[in-house]
Amino acid sequence: MITAEEVCVRIAKKLGSKANSYTLNEDTAFDSVGLSSLQIADIVYTIEDDLDMEFDESKAASVKTVADLVKLAEETKQGSAAA
Numbered sequence: 001m002i003t004a005e006e007v008c009v010r011i012a013k014k015l016g017s018k019a020n021s022y023t024l025n026e027d028t029a030f031d032s033v034g035l036s037s038l039q040i041a042d043i044v045y046t047i048e049d050d051l052d053m054e055f056d057e058s059k060a061a062s063v064k065t066v067a068d069l070v071k072l073a074e075e076t077k078q079g080s081a082a083a
Contacts, residue, residue: 002047002073007066010046014039026067047073053080 004026011028012019014035022033030040044060053076063069
């Protein structure tokens with residue numbers, strides 16, 4: 001499973017040197033740190049690949065914060081375990 005800290009590390013990598021300007025945590029909104037929709041999608045797809053799962057596209061598109069993304073990963077994992 002993925003944690004908020006792991007998502008924050010991925011965000012920091014995308015932001016590069018600008019990451020030091022932000023406090024990244026589970027409440028961090030992706031758009032508040034200046035990530036483009038393409039960068040957000042890249043983070044989501046990378047997490048899907050790393051966890052070997054596929055998120056529901058409509059739910060993934062509505063992810064706004066780090067906590068939302070962690071919750072989506074947990075829900076997807078539980079859903080695939082039940083299947």
